[in-house]
Amino acid sequence: MAFELNGNTYETDEEGYLVNLGDWSEDVAGFLAQQEKIDLTQNHWEVVNFLREYYNDYQIAPAVRVLTKAIGKKLGADKGNSKYLYELFPYGPAKQACKIAGLPKPTGCI
Amino acid sequence: MAVVEFETPRLKEYPVIPILQAGAMAHSQPFAAAAPIQKALGFPGELVEDWQEQAIAKMGELLGKYRSLKVYLDTCVHCGACSDKCHYFLGTGDPKNMPVARQDLMRKVYRRYFTFTGKYFPKLVGAEDLTREVLAEWYTYFNQCSECRRCSVFCPYGIDTAEITMAAREIMDSIGMGQKYSNEIIGKVHKIGNNLGLPGPALEDTLAGLEEDIKDATGADVKLPLDVQGAEVMLVTPSADFFSEPHVESLIGYAKVFHQAGISWTLSSHASEAGNFGLFIGNYEQMRSISMRVREAALELGVRRIAVGECGHAWRVAYSFWNTLIGPFDFLDQNYPVPQHICEVTYDLIRRGALTLDKAANDHRIVTFHDSCNVARGSSMGNMPRGQFIIPREIIRACVNNFHDMAPESIYESTFCCGGGGGLLTDDLIELRVKGALPRMEALKQVVDEHGVNFMATICAICKAQFGKVLPYYKFDMDMVGGVHQLVSSAIRLGAKQ
Numbered sequence: 001m002a003f004e005l006n007g008n009t010y011e012t013d014e015e016g017y018l019v020n021l022g023d024w025s026e027d028v029a030g031f032l033a034q035q036e037k038i039d040l041t042q043n044h045w046e047v048v049n050f051l052r053e054y055y056n057d058y059q060i061a062p063a064v065r066v067l068t069k070a071i072g073k074k075l076g077a078d079k080g081n082s083k084y085l086y087e088l089f090p091y092g093p094a095k096q097a098c099k100i101a102g103l104p105k106p107t108g109c110i
Numbered sequence: 111m112a113v114v115e116f117e118t119p120r121l122k123e124y125p126v127i128p129i130l131q132a133g134a135m136a137h138s139q140p141f142a143a144a145a146p147i148q149k150a151l152g153f154p155g156e157l158v159e160d161w162q163e164q165a166i167a168k169m170g171e172l173l174g175k176y177r178s179l180k181v182y183l184d185t186c187v188h189c190g191a192c193s194d195k196c197h198y199f200l201g202t203g204d205p206k207n208m209p210v211a212r213q214d215l216m217r218k219v220y221r222r223y224f225t226f227t228g229k230y231f232p233k234l235v236g237a238e239d240l241t242r243e244v245l246a247e248w249y250t251y252f253n254q255c256s257e258c259r260r261c262s263v264f265c266p267y268g269i270d271t272a273e274i275t276m277a278a279r280e281i282m283d284s285i286g287m288g289q290k291y292s293n294e295i296i297g298k299v300h301k302i303g304n305n306l307g308l309p310g311p312a313l314e315d316t317l318a319g320l321e322e323d324i325k326d327a328t329g330a331d332v333k334l335p336l337d338v339q340g341a342e343v344m345l346v347t348p349s350a351d352f353f354s355e356p357h358v359e360s361l362i363g364y365a366k367v368f369h370q371a372g373i374s375w376t377l378s379s380h381a382s383e384a385g386n387f388g389l390f391i392g393n394y395e396q397m398r399s400i401s402m403r404v405r406e407a408a409l410e411l412g413v414r415r416i417a418v419g420e421c422g423h424a425w426r427v428a429y430s431f432w433n434t435l436i437g438p439f440d441f442l443d444q445n446y447p448v449p450q451h452i453c454e455v456t457y458d459l460i461r462r463g464a465l466t467l468d469k470a471a472n473d474h475r476i477v478t479f480h481d482s483c484n485v486a487r488g489s490s491m492g493n494m495p496r497g498q499f500i501i502p503r504e505i506i507r508a509c510v511n512n513f514h515d516m517a518p519e520s521i522y523e524s525t526f527c528c529g530g531g532g533g534l535l536t537d538d539l540i541e542l543r544v545k546g547a548l549p550r551m552e553a554l555k556q557v558v559d560e561h562g563v564n565f566m567a568t569i570c571a572i573c574k575a576q577f578g579k580v581l582p583y584y585k586f587d588m589d590m591v592g593g594v595h596q597l598v599s600s601a602i603r604l605g606a607k608q
Contacts (some may be wrong), residue, residue, distance in 0.1 A: 007485050058312035092579075109535060
């Protein structure tokens with residue numbers, strides 16, 4: 001599967017996750033978010049950027065606890081919880097935010 | 111996520127057998143495993159040319175290897191006792207989700223190629239060729255069975271339907287028709303070490319973060335040790351325990367139990383997964399090679415005991431199959447169960463008075479317990495009859511003041527699957543998962559209405575993830591589900607025993 005954006009073609013898997021991590025750009029993130037019916041705000045970007053940084057260091061998306069803690073430190077304790085993340089990414093921060101961040105989908109019993 | 115249009119079933123006042131809706135779930139199929147995923151497991155990348163011949167040959171091989179399969183295919187008398195016992199049938203009304211009908215998709219092929227009457231008088235005995243259409247139905251409906259074995263409890267002949275589903279999936283894998291979710295995960299276990307694909311350094315970082323969290327919350331230096339040589343206990347737990355909510359709360363609970371009991375323990379980066387999806391795809395070699403990591407890690411670390419965390423099918427594999435898959439365990443301490451469930455560890459400590467539990471810490475919770483299918487129907491605990499039902503409940507009762515069981519026909523050996531077991535916990539099957547959860551949701555609603563239950567404890571990572579996802583479809587809060595050791599974690603008093 002694939003989609004086109006600004007004259008470029010991007011390959012995705014069946015669920016719309018980018019196949020090549022190098023294809024990601026802020027425009028691509030905007031497109032992927034649109035597919036998920038999400039308007040990217042500064043708050044979304046904080047999460048997306050953290051996911052990408054963490055992935056860069058560890059080759060996996062952060063555990064939910066790691067993510068909530070990091071966001072709490074950055075944006076205040078009231079935002080360091082899964083409820084806040086679910087408000088931003090209703091289908092679940094792990095899966096939906098990863099897709100927008102251009103990361104592979106976490107798998108397993110999650 | 112792609113929006114899947116379907117209607118969430120209505121919760122009825124009492125369970126009724128649904129009106130049949132032929133073909134209601136004929137459209138439901140999981141994504142097929144792409145060639146690289148298949149090849150990594152030694153399966154063909156796509157449907158092989160002579161698929162029919164190879165499938166029949168594989169079926170013959172399995173019939174020769176597993177006498178049980180032949181017995182199950184031969185003995186069914188179509189009495190119908192199983193027909194209304196499957197949660198997927200009850201939730202979808204699709205008659206092909208009656209266990210007998212699902213089995214017959216294979217039985218009719220078996221009869222055609224492996225029985226005298228089927229070979230010469232196929233019409234008389236309902237024997238059919240393995241056509242492309244039949245194969246497509248196999249892929250559809252053998253991926254709508256969670257191998258939970260509830261139907262087997264009610265079968266007067268004791269037919270293990272899950273074994274038939276496993277055989278069907280094994281045959282399909284062997285001709286190149288694998289399912290993406292399970293097979294991708296198995297590949298990750300071999301490549302990275304766990305279902306999640308969590309590499310060692312990420313695991314280390316995650317555990318360090320959790321130690322900080324526990325310190326902040328309790329002031330105690332509770333450790334989550336990794337790869338500690340010579341530890342007494344090695345804990346093998348589903349990798350979801352490292353990653354997800356509410357799973358991680360139970361991991362913290364295990365750590366507190368070991369800490370408070372003064373037992374040296376360790377996790378292993380080599381065996382960082384308790385789950386074993388080899389079981390789900392019915393592949394013995396995969397089951398064995400996934401399990402082997404546990405033996406290797408235990409020997410390498412020189413531990414004396416192996417404990418298994420809250421994971422339903424992992425416990426079935428460990429309890430029922432490890433001995434022949436990766437035994438003998440003569441290097442472990444024989445004074446303890448080999449292997450030992452984390453609930454057995456905790457229950458034993460509670461009985462010996464080694465833990466101080468403050469039930470009032472859970473007073474905001476009114477608790478019920480969901481028996482997970484693989485624990486309930488595929489294992490035991492505590493070396494006593496029905497221990498797998500008694501021990502988790504005894505732990506809960508030691509940790510909470512308010513506990514209420516759900517309806518008797520929905521617990522113990524009659525428990526309903528969460529709707530996401532057996533390799534079906536994937537977004538591409540969300541409709542099936544939501545509908546399959548109906549019987550459990552009805553039983554839950556009853557105790558919610560009657561007793562104000564607000565927490566459903568369970569000891570399976572799949573159940574936790576599945577309920578977290580589907581509870582909101584039925585207007586329940588996703589936080590209602592959690593682990594038994596999550597309750598232990600809240601109740602346990604750390605520090606010097608008073």
